[in-house]
Amino acid sequence: MTYSARPADPALTDESLGMSYLNRLPRRIVTIYLPLAVFVFVLLFPFYWMTITALKPNAELTNFRDYSPFWPSSPTLQHIRYLLFETSYPSWLLNTMIVAIGSTVLSLAAAVFAAYAIERVRFPGSRWTGLAIFLAYLVPPSILFIPLAVMIFKFGIYDTKLALIFTYPTFLIPFCTWLLMGYFRSIPYELEECALVDGASRWQILLRIMLPLSVPGLISAGIFAFTLSWNEFIYALTFIQSSENKTVPVGVLTELVRGDVYEWGALMAGALLGSLPVVLLYSFFVDYYVSSMTGAVKE
Amino acid sequence: MAGAALTHRETPTVAVREPFLQRRGFVGFLFMLPAAAFLLIFLTYPLGLGVWLGFTDTRVGRAGVFIGLENYQLLWEDSLFWLSVFNTILYTVAASILKFVLGLWLALLLNEHLPFKAIIRAVVLLPWVVPTVLSAIAFWWIYDTQFSIISWSLMKLGLIQSPINFLGDTTNARITVILTNVWRGIPFVAITLLAGLQTISPSLHEAATLDGATSWQRFRFITLPMLSPLIAVVMTFSVLFTFTDFQLIYVLTRGGPLNATHLMATLSFQRAIPGGQLGEGAAIAVAMVPFLLGAILFSYFGLQRRRWQQGGGD
Structure with missing residues (x-):
């Protein structure tokens, strides 16, 4: 029971390939990769935001006009030191x-x-x-x-x-x-x-x-x-x-x-x-x- | 579980193990003792104590006296209590449905043949692993009234004119806390349902495809029925933990604005600990029990059905 979560069962994984010829690549991009990318982005963004906020100096934190909010221009460890x-x-x-x-x-x-x-x-x-x-x-x-x-x-x-x-x-x-x-x-x-x-x-x-x-x-x-x-x-x-x-x-x-x-x-x-x-x-x-x-x- | 028990009890080695069978009760008692004693003292007794406190007017630092149903009578006439009941039900129902739909979708996506599947699966579980309070603090900053990154991005894209007041407006605050709860709950639903999906034999899908079934029909008539026992259990857990949620609300809104996001758990905490009315807080907590029992019964019948499907006894 404990290992059922692993994809290990080779028979299952091999056979699931069997039908993937039905999905052509453009279709897969829209139905699988795009939604998955959105999911991963939404689920991970808060951690990214947490990390870069921790590394931004105070001046950059609230000044979105002069600095790009998505990247610390001059990363600092001052918050961690504090x-x-x-x-x-x-x-x-x-x-x-x-x-x-x-x-x-x-x-x-x-x-x-x-x-x-x-x-x-x-x-x-x-x-x-x-x-x-x-x-x-x-x-x-x-x-x-x-x-x-x-x-x-x-x-x-x-x-x-x-x-x-x-x-x-x-x-x-x-x-x-x-x-x-x-x-x-x-x-x-x-x-x-x-x-x-x-x-x-x-x-x-x-x-x-x-x-x-x-x-x-x-x-x-x-x-x-x-x-x-x-x-x-x-x-x-x-x-x-x-x-x-x-x-x-x-x-x-x-x-x-x-x-x-x-x-x-x-x-x-x-x-x-x-x-x-x-x-x-x-x-x-x-x-x-x-x-x-x-x-x-x-x- | 029970099936295995029955078969082993009838093993032919009974004669050899006779002395052990006689000592079985004693050995079992001895081995159960630490866990049982602990749970009786710190779980069963407090449960009873909680019910008793609900009938008293205990305050912090002062033992109370029995006052019958007075706490419940007060709650019955308390509009804030009923608002919190409404909020809790709204929060639980909305968040659970969204968690189920999005979680199932994510599980289906992860069940496809993907590059870097192991890494994606590991990363997806992160919101569930990180302490809720700490990720809620990150969300607090994301939902800031002035410097919210969501508002900023939407304004840059020209979709909105002024920053969104995520946590200051009653409707917005309700939507925001529900969505944050969904964010935290999706990984659990997705990963457990994924484990269930992997046990469904691909040959069923192949056979259905040969018979001309569309992908929707395959999902509706193969995947969903095969998954439904697990769905019942996962959703019971999800409903239970959403219904009794405390951390997220406490960090993001503390029940505000205008008590629009006060849940029964946060109201109970507020009345009991900062407010000092332990008796009243306990009464609110006890009022949550009927709902929880409903969820547990739901789970019990889900489990029963699963056992029956596997062909086990009982």
Whole structure:
């Protein structure tokens, strides 16, 4: 299931060529390449705009008459320097990193056991547990944040990174469990039976057989969970008050906008730098991303 | 999933695994414990707590008392609440339809034989990968009243006379936030539907072409029916996440102008956190639940149909 997103299946790709003789080139340009070009342009333009705005000096930002708006005439790193040395941006990056890694590790650990229990130990009621996990994934943060805020206040972890590390798994554990269940299902049952016959315990089977075999699934779940927690906003906005504990999305939005004077250059530089880690991670693991996204939906 | 479970439970090795079958419940319990405990504390309990808060007059820093349905009574008479319900439904319906149509179109385009297909597919997913808040900030600048690049380009082309007031006018603001949501949602719909398209055997299309079917007929009678189970699931997810959207509105308009873009989620946040009325905010959040249940039931029946089509039991 996990790899269905890849175009790998050679038989399919070869045969789909079979009918393309029906489309002649001029027709293909109008029906396929032109719409596709428009799609790609619209989907990517905001990132291009974000990047060049971050590189333009302040004089060029709002002066479209003397400078071409589509290209920085004299690119500068002043906004990035301002961001890194005169704001708390580096500590927001660090916070986001700590929170994302912490909650990912926590969720992944819990999810591996849960997925293995539901999918392979098959305890009584495991089917219902699987369904409950799926339903838990559908509970949106926008209806949970108020009661969670009350709880976090009572626990005394308001305005700390712990508040985020403990609340992000509410959407990460269901997601990772669901994904890993799909992955465990693709591992042949016979391997496990052999080990059971040889007298291995469930713990040994999970550790020595299932985990090494499901490394791709773990990577999928891990990078996906990392991205989800990097992008999270409403919990971070609600549970964090002080500037030095904020995450990147919250920090950029609440601290870089002062009154009516928008420092667009710094804002765009903040958005750009904040997107870079997930974009880099994404570019290294595109296939894992696509497979976890489609896998989660298709199960 | 369930089909596999049934076959394995009847494997002939039962006699060998007897001791494990006896311990099965205990082992399962032990392995489920971390996840279950966590979700019970941080997911199930808050859900219940949210419902309870909806019946109290809790404020920030002050525990509330039970006041029955008073919050809901207030909301019932609150025109802003009903405006937010209307906005949320409009936002969800309009954005979901556009996301579906454009996403399906993009998926069909990406399913063609293209040069640089892998790169195009990777690049198309970017709007979905980048943190929503950060791309929304970029859009904020693109929609600036004075220095919007869209207005500037259209004025240069001579299509409009004065800059478009993207976020200042009620109708414009609604259209703008919907289109921005669509921008962010297209990649998800397109890439998941593309995965579904790739499982449709090309020989079906070839057979239909030999029988003289037009490309529209092939789409209508082969592609769409084969894809419909996946469409049901993808659209349920899309509707769910659009309905509960918060980030985009919070960055672009904060519900303004004249509350024209206030969604239930943003209204709930505004009443509860800056406003301090936790009870009322919780009541608004609870009022979202019936809609969400509707979406989940829709998804459930979509999944059922898919299982039946695959020839599985249950």
